[in-house]
Amino acid sequence: MIDVVGAALVHEGRVLAARRTHPPEAAGRWELPGGKVEDGETRDAALVREIAEELGCRIVLDHWLDGAVRIGPRHRLLVALAHVVEGEPRPHEHDLVRWLGPDELDDVDWLEPDRPFLPELGRLLRGHVGRPGQ
Numbered sequence: 001m002i003d004v005v006g007a008a009l010v011h012e013g014r015v016l017a018a019r020r021t022h023p024p025e026a027a028g029r030w031e032l033p034g035g036k037v038e039d040g041e042t043r044d045a046a047l048v049r050e051i052a053e054e055l056g057c058r059i060v061l062d063h064w065l066d067g068a069v070r071i072g073p074r075h076r077l078l079v080a081l082a083h084v085v086e087g088e089p090r091p092h093e094h095d096l097v098r099w100l101g102p103d104e105l106d107d108v109d110w111l112e113p114d115r116p117f118l119p120e121l122g123r124l125l126r127g128h129v130g131r132p133g134q
């Protein structure tokens with residue numbers, strides 16, 4: 001099983017969603033930025049690397065959300081709450097990013113494996129993670 005790691009980047013009570021451009025069946029659908037963990041790499045290091053590549057910023061991980069969701073036969077998705085500590089996230093590989101508040105999580109067409117993480121994410125955002133002054 002290969003781990004795919006996604007970052008729930010939180011800022012001021014909103015989370016960053018990114019729109020995929022490939023492959024064709026996933027283009028236009030939304031995900032948490034991230035990617036596959038490489039051989040010999042920790043999940044944490046993989047996520048920091050992927051976000052630097054995809055969004056050009058440095059992040060720090062807060063904690064991994066509960067659960068792992070199968071993506072097809074060989075992969076599974078794990079999600080960590082994280083925040084940006086250097087630079088501004090700008091899409092290099094996605095065609096759009098959006099910051100979504102807890103009441104906006106249903107406004108975008110997420111890839112299926114991401115959906116089970118949304119209730120916990122909504123609760124965390126409503127509980128004020130990443131709000132100014134915290």
Ligand SMILES: Nc1nc2c([nH]c(=O)n2[C@H]2C[C@H](O)[C@@H](COP(=O)(O)OP(=O)(O)OP(=O)(O)O)O2)c(=O)[nH]1
Nearest residue numbers: 004005006031032033034035036071077111113114
């Ligand atoms: N990054 C990411 N991938 C996701 C999410 N949800 C989901 O089903 N996936 C799927 C899409 C892809 O099939 C796979 C991750 O592939 P990727 O293309 O992002 O990974 P990568 O950057 O390591 O890419 P590659 O070098 O293997 O092409 O997991 C998600 O929230 N984030």
